[in-house]
Amino acid sequence: MIDLIFPDGSKRQFDDGVTGRDVAASIAKSLEKKAVLVKLDGELRDLDRPLDKGGAFEILTRESPEALETIRHDASHIMAEAVQELFPGTQVTIGPAIDDGFYYDFARETPFSLDDLATIEQRMKEIVDRDEKIEREVWDRSEAIEHFKSIGEAYKAEIISDLPEGETITVYRQGNWKDLCLGPHLPSTKSVGKAFKLMKLAGAYWRGDHRNAQLQRIYGTAWASEADLEAHLKRLEEAERRDHRKIGRAMDLFHLQEEAKGMIFWHPKGWTLYRTVEAYMRRRLDADGYVEVKAPQIMDRALWEKSGHWEKFGANMFTCETTEGEELAVKPMNCPGHVQIFNFGQKSYRDLPLRMAEFGACHRFEPSGALHGIMRLRAFTQDDAHIFCREDQIEEETTKFVRLLNSVYADFGLELHSVKLALRPDLRAGTDEVWDVAEDKLDRAARQAVNMEVERLPGEGAFYGPKLEFHLSDAIGRTWQCGTLQLDFVLPERLDAEYVVEDGSKQRPVMLHRAICGSMERFIGVVIENYAGAFPLWLAPTQVVVATITSDADDYALRVAQELSAAGLRVATDLRNEKINYKIREHSLAKAPIIAVVGRREAEEGKVALRRFGSEGQSVLSLEEAVNKLASEASPPDVIRQAVLQGASPERGPVGVREAG
RNA sequence: GCCGCUUUAGCUCAGCUGGUAGAGCACCUCAUUCGUAAUGAGGGGGUCACAGGUUCGAGUCCUGUAAGCGGCACCA
Numbered sequence: 001m002i003d004l005i006f007p008d009g010s011k012r013q014f015d016d017g018v019t020g021r022d023v024a025a026s027i028a029k030s031l032e033k034k035a036v037l038v039k040l041d042g043e044l045r046d047l048d049r050p051l052d053k054g055g056a057f058e059i060l061t062r063e064s065p066e067a068l069e070t071i072r073h074d075a076s077h078i079m080a081e082a083v084q085e086l087f088p089g090t091q092v093t094i095g096p097a098i099d100d101g102f103y104y105d106f107a108r109e110t111p112f113s114l115d116d117l118a119t120i121e122q123r124m125k126e127i128v129d130r131d132e133k134i135e136r137e138v139w140d141r142s143e144a145i146e147h148f149k150s151i152g153e154a155y156k157a158e159i160i161s162d163l164p165e166g167e168t169i170t171v172y173r174q175g176n177w178k179d180l181c182l183g184p185h186l187p188s189t190k191s192v193g194k195a196f197k198l199m200k201l202a203g204a205y206w207r208g209d210h211r212n213a214q215l216q217r218i219y220g221t222a223w224a225s226e227a228d229l230e231a232h233l234k235r236l237e238e239a240e241r242r243d244h245r246k247i248g249r250a251m252d253l254f255h256l257q258e259e260a261k262g263m264i265f266w267h268p269k270g271w272t273l274y275r276t277v278e279a280y281m282r283r284r285l286d287a288d289g290y291v292e293v294k295a296p297q298i299m300d301r302a303l304w305e306k307s308g309h310w311e312k313f314g315a316n317m318f319t320c321e322t323t324e325g326e327e328l329a330v331k332p333m334n335c336p337g338h339v340q341i342f343n344f345g346q347k348s349y350r351d352l353p354l355r356m357a358e359f360g361a362c363h364r365f366e367p368s369g370a371l372h373g374i375m376r377l378r379a380f381t382q383d384d385a386h387i388f389c390r391e392d393q394i395e396e397e398t399t400k401f402v403r404l405l406n407s408v409y410a411d412f413g414l415e416l417h418s419v420k421l422a423l424r425p426d427l428r429a430g431t432d433e434v435w436d437v438a439e440d441k442l443d444r445a446a447r448q449a450v451n452m453e454v455e456r457l458p459g460e461g462a463f464y465g466p467k468l469e470f471h472l473s474d475a476i477g478r479t480w481q482c483g484t485l486q487l488d489f490v491l492p493e494r495l496d497a498e499y500v501v502e503d504g505s506k507q508r509p510v511m512l513h514r515a516i517c518g519s520m521e522r523f524i525g526v527v528i529e530n531y532a533g534a535f536p537l538w539l540a541p542t543q544v545v546v547a548t549i550t551s552d553a554d555d556y557a558l559r560v561a562q563e564l565s566a567a568g569l570r571v572a573t574d575l576r577n578e579k580i581n582y583k584i585r586e587h588s589l590a591k592a593p594i595i596a597v598v599g600r601r602e603a604e605e606g607k608v609a610l611r612r613f614g615s616e617g618q619s620v621l622s623l624e625e626a627v628n629k630l631a632s633e634a635s636p637p638d639v640i641r642q643a644v645l646q647g648a649s650p651e652r653g654p655v656g657v658r659e660a661g
Numbered sequence: 662g663c664c665g666c667u668u669u670a671g672c673u674c675a676g677c678u679g680g681u682a683g684a685g686c687a688c689c690u691c692a693u694u695c696g697u698a699a700u701g702a703g704g705g706g707g708u709c710a711c712a713g714g715u716u717c718g719a720g721u722c723c724u725g726u727a728a729g730c731g732g733c734a735c736c737a
Contacts, residue, residue: 103732112665202731202732204664204734258727316737332737333737367736369662376736585699
């Protein structure tokens with residue numbers, strides 16, 4: 001007999017070997033019908049698999065969130081079945097559930113075409129209609145290897161051979177089709193439903209290793225209901241609408257061209273946005289006790305050899321040789337330069353922590369396939385800083401940094417989504433004791449700053465120290481990793497950084513590499529997508545468009561523009577001989593935050609009619625009122641906070657905006 | 662870098678099985694002076710990514726190259 005404890009706390013006894021389906025049937029016939037999976041002590045299991053032990057027990061229906069992953073996993077199996085029916089000779093490999101859907105990697109000579117996807121999808125729906133029972137079988141290891149070899153499934157046979165001895169080999173059978181799989185699965189192909197869609201074709205390496213054969217991956221999305229599928233497709237459309245590359249072109253922010261691939265041509269409006277973000281970051285760093293520096297763009301090979309970059313990352317560095325025989329490299333990162341500045345003259349423990357910041361332009365030779373819009377470039381600017389400190393300052397500095405990062409994200413309408421701690425890799429510098437302390441310090445400091453679980457990523461740290469990754473989420477819930485903080489035990493040693501302590505002896509400082517935006521370009525890309533180009537007033541490249549109704553108002557419009565501009569606002573005028581409807585439409589489509597309409601009436605009364613992006617109303621204000629109001633509204637969020645702290649009236653208007661515009 | 666797809670006017674895209682390139686928007690000119698999301702008329706603009714090949718003839722078929730896109734690998 002086994003004891004099952006149900007979610008309501010009740011406990012019942014069942015015979016050994018009872019299945020989830022039996023249990024469901026014993027509760028209600030309707031439940032048996034709806035049941036697709038069970039959960040035993042937190043583990044998902046097939047409905048028809050006999051229960052070999054008791055424990056916390058739950059019966060799951062298709063609609064339960066836990067079932068979704070299984071629906072996706074099953075969909076991948078159905079896809080594999082469909083592919084093997086349609087394209088005999090295609091080998092299967094693996095096909096897991098992933099976020100929003102599933103994929104399956106196939107080995108086949110001829111590539112699949114987009115037309116094939118429609119055919120496969122059709123066949124998948126037929127397989128669902130066939131209502132094939134999905135059954136779990138436990139196989140003998142060598143028999144399983146033999147079986148898959150005999151049917152030409154070399155990859156499957158390899159997977160089984162690589163499973164540890166003693167591992168239970170389970171094969172799932174649906175209709176005539178079999179696949180090696182851990183499970184669990186739904187009871188029948190019909191349970192999977194038809195709320196799926198094949199999305200794209202891609203190449204992928206066997207076992208994720210580029211030295212292995214390249215397989216053909218088919219991605220699909222699968223949901224519990226048609227409505228969920230529709231909603232997902234809508235979200236994808238929405239994401240596409242926000243694509244920074246599209247918006248960048250439409251709003252005339254920047255462009256890329258093949259003569260400089262992976263590098264941005266910033267246009268006036270885009271560069272205004274860039275400068276606004278940079279000026280904001282600079283103020284935040286200034287206020288947080290950083291000093292800003294600028295190190296050379298190109299330095300001698302010898303320095304990169306000393307720092308270790310030449311050996312480890314030389315292949316990704318842009319290099320050149322002078323006619324005088326010097327070998328130089330364009331900096332791929334800023335750290336060695338900063339250590340040179342630290343090393344100049346003598347540093348005392350009184351100088352620590354020394355927070356050295358640079359908007360550092362870095363160049364890295366990224367593989368062509370890695371480039372992506374302005375998110376992944378060959379030339380980019382890090383909002384980099386290195387904090388030189390004592391070991392006992394690591395925690396405090398980390399906490400301070402995380403608070404700053406959190407506040408910066410919030411100012412851009414973004415939210416810190418998760419913090420991850422990348423732990424020691426196999427190949428690493430430093431002793432285990434040092435790593436224990438370092439990992440522990442970062443973990444504790446991050447927790448203290450954000451009151452959030454810190455996810456641990458074993459083996460993903462840099463060879464020189466553990467790393468905190470900060471993932472943010474945008475307005476439509478996508479996540480991005482921008483911020484990072486990395487502890488470094490190695491570089492100060494390699495580049496001989498030291499400071500004098502109280503007793504006059506010399507010590508190595510610890511270095512914290514940290515960035516909030518990561519790359520300015522990438523961060524701006526995220527910001528563009530976050531706001532879908534409809535920037536808040538303080539960020540908008542053009543903040544106010546002064547549009548005339550008739551040419552009678554031209555002189556007045558110029559005066560309005562001049563006064564707004566004098567108050568620090570970024571202003572454009574539209575004096576064209578066009579109807580006001582036309583102008584409103586055009587500037588609204590261009591996402592101008594404020595349209596100031598002036599006609600004969602406003603000119604005579606010294607007023608302006610303000611229309612805000614996204615609203616149809618207008619407010620008529622005197623010119624002076626409008627200037628004050630807009631100037632104060634256009635102040636960056638940190639400047640407004642500062643003004644409030646100092647007790648200045650926020651109505652007094654522009655503080656600190658000018659440097660950006 | 663690897664796999665697949667794409668590349669036609671400034672932008673978005675048509676162009677069937679080969680017969681010498683088209684729309685909308687944008688741009689320019691003229692007229693229109695108008696009160697909150699498109700005034701009308703006219704005009705200019707393309708080595709069809711690039712280089713070869715097949716053909717009487719190539720935007721269209723073939724090969725190669727490049728870039729872009731979707732993934733994979735990479736991301737110090």
